[in-house]
Amino acid sequence: MLMDSLSGIPQLHRMTAVWEKVLKKDGIKPDDSFFTLGGQSVMAGSLVSAAGEEFGVRIPLRALFEHSRLGEFTEHVLGLATPSAPLPYAVSTDIPLEMTAFQRRIWLAELIDPSVRNHVPLAWRVEGRLDPDRLRLALGRLVAEHEILRTRFVDDDDALSVRLRPPWVPEVEPLDLRNAPGGMRDWLDAALRLPFDLESGQLLRAALGDLGDGRQALLLCLHHLVIDGESVPVLLSELDRCYSAPDRPQPVVQYREFAAYQQGQRDSAARDTDLDYWASALAGAPSDTPLPEPGQPEPNGAFQIPLPAGLLDSLRAVQSEHGVSWFMVAATALAVTLHRWTGLDDVTFGSPTANRDHPRFAELLGPCLNTTVLRSRVTEDSTVLDALLRMRGEALGALEHQTVQFDDVITRLNPVRRFGHTPYMNVMLNMNLLDGHAAVLDGTRLTPVLNDSLRSENAKFGLTVTMAEQDDQLIGLVAHRGDQLSAGHARELADELAGVLVRFPEALTEPVMRRG
The missing domain is CATH 3.30.559.30 (Nonribosomal peptide synthetase, condensation domain)
Structure with missing residues (x-):
């Protein structure tokens, strides 16, 4: 058995805990493969990073693909001697606001062509009942705690900059979808066509639909400047916290x-x-993969x-x-x-x-x-x-x-x-x-x-x-x-x-x- 020479805790158990947390699966065995467990490239980076932090070594990403089973990956990691890079220091939130290169690129794309829509439409079917007033207040708490949801993107004489606006509370539009099978699509289509005012700092729209038979639909539309696909689970978990435990705010990474x-x-x-x-x-x-262009x-x-x-x-x-x-x-x-x-x-x-x-x-x-x-x-x-x-x-x-x-x-x-x-x-x-x-x-x-x-x-x-x-x-x-x-x-x-x-x-x- 792989043993921790200092504490006697099996190293394999420590690595198993890392895998189970990243892959969101219980009962992973030493012979289980990262790939048969549903692992994919984004998870690979997260798993290697988390394992490196746990064991204090720098793990090349290729190691997971060359040693894809839990047991052999653990043995490989134990053989590494290179220390991992330190965590980034905690950046004080009094530093100036800055954009990332991704934000600047998509913002410029919309300035060049106003018909471009960098919207992110999201829809869920809800099993149970959400209270629209509580949902609205939860969205407001979410906006207040996460600066990105109240960030203004301002064009000052061709100098692009970002600023914060005060906290705001999004409206939750009520929808009657009981006799409208295409109602979710219609709302999202309309939200996609409607441009956001990037200088407003209000880049989120919400609706709560009644599907009948005790079912609901939660619909959100956000601008890509403030969200990507990988942060959708974060959005939902934070919304759950703001909805379920509004009196327990917690520090968040901005x-x-x-x-x-x-x-x-x-x-x-x-x-x-x-x-x-x-x-x-x-x-x-x-630099271009040719596609057969239509005549018209x-x-x-x-x-x-x-x-x-x-x-x-x-x-x-x-x-x-x-x-x-x-x-x-x-x-x-x-x-x-x-x-x-x-x-x-x-x-x-x-x-x-x-x-x-x-x-x-x-x-x-x-x-x-x-x-x-x-x-x-x-x-x-x-x-x-x-x-x-x-x-x-x-x-x-x-x-x-x-x-x-x-x-x-x-x-x-x-x-x-x-x-x-x-x-x-x-x-x-x-x-x-x-x-x-x-x-x-x-x-x-x-x-x-x-x-x-x-x-x-x-x-x-x-x-x-x-x-x-x-x-x-x-x-x-x-x-x-x-x-x-x-x-x-x-x-x-x-x-x-x-x-x-x-x-x-x-x-x-x-x-x-x-x-x-």
């Missing part, structure tokens, strides 16, 4: 601390190392990819055998589809990453996103397995060097640009793990609702593929810009992607460069 920490990273020597990595990784890469611009579109039940189970054996996450499988399937679709042996696409691996910011409310580029290169003889293993290396490299901002990478590489096309990532892959967003709010259960019709309003790239996991099933969504990809071609591409995913375990020995 977003300005993350902005200051990120700026510190930007000024560090590691930034040059990261930039050198990306300059090497993308040397000679095409069409409306933006979104639809669900047909994926069969049980697909996730069929892919877990591949994940465990080859030490890959579900994200790496999805990225490989998309890369194979793009190779076959375009006939190119070198393609790139983008994927959002969550820069919240550091324990201090794991429960931060606010956007901690960056965007990284994944590159897939194949030869005439490359198999799907070859593409998977190469994508594994690409994804790990991207995660290890994700702290450098995408804007800085573009400045360093200075690629050829096309209007309306984002270099290296006019095709995007999103992972949306909806199971992690289910929550309990004062005894009521909130189950997330995924509505693919919402995606067309926010089609910012030529093609966006979103993979979601809900109730242990995989759901795929495609959104496309109608001026860059027709609806017919988008559906053809989605069907081919679905075919690659469904046949993935059997297709590993097949060549990449063929269709069908």
Whole structure:
């Protein structure tokens, strides 16, 4: 047995506690694999960071993929001798407010094109009853405690700055949805079309719908300047605290601390190392993945990819055998589809990453996103397995060097640009793990609702593929810009992607460069 030489506490038990906390599963055994337990790339960073803090060592991210079972990972960690980096110092909240690079990028996008909507629509079905007055007051307490929800984004003579407004209490719009099956979608569609006043510091809208039979719907719409997908669970847990225990406020990590920490990273020597990595990784890469543009611009579109039940189970054996996450499988399937679709042996696409691996910011409310580029290169003889293993290396490299901002990478590489096309990532892959967003709010259960019709309003790239996991099933969504990809071609591409995913375990020995 692995023993703690100082206290006699089994080291394996300590590591098990870390895994169970990060993966939100009980009863994990030494032979259990990170991948068969539902682990994915975002969790990998959090697990490695948490384990490093627990054992006082610096753990490379690759270690988890090379030692994916709990027991062997524990033994590997015990063999490491490099001390971990210290926690970031606590930043005083009297420091000036700052924006992150992500906030500046999406704010500038809206200033350049007012039709752009960087809204985040959220919907849950509520089992139980929420009181609208208590909900409104809870939202007010949430706003008061978290500065990000009362931050003003101000354009002063082309000098972009952020300021705080006093606490405010959001209104909760009552909705009668008892005889309106499309009522949730209608409210969210309207909320998406209605622009936010970024200087107001009120970038949150809320509604509570009555579905009849004792059921409700909780609907929120926030601006991407104040939230990202990874902080939705934080939003819900904090809302539960403000709703259930309003008399017990607690200190929270403010977003300005993350902005200051990120700026510190930007000024560090590691930034040059990261930039050198990306300059090497993308040397000679095409800055655009061509899509067949329609003869005449069409409306933006979104639809669900047909994926069969049980697909996730069929892919877990591949994940465990080859030490890959579900994200790496999805990225490989998309890369194979793009190779076959375009006939190119070198393609790139983008994927959002969550820069919240550091324990201090794991429960931060606010956007901690960056965007990284994944590159897939194949030869005439490359198999799907070859593409998977190469994508594994690409994804790990991207995660290890994700702290450098995408804007800085573009400045360093200075690629050829096309209007309306984002270099290296006019095709995007999103992972949306909806199971992690289910929550309990004062005894009521909130189950997330995924509505693919919402995606067309926010089609910012030529093609966006979103993979979601809900109730242990995989759901795929495609959104496309109608001026860059027709609806017919988008559906053809989605069907081919679905075919690659469904046949993935059997297709590993097949060549990449063929269709069908």
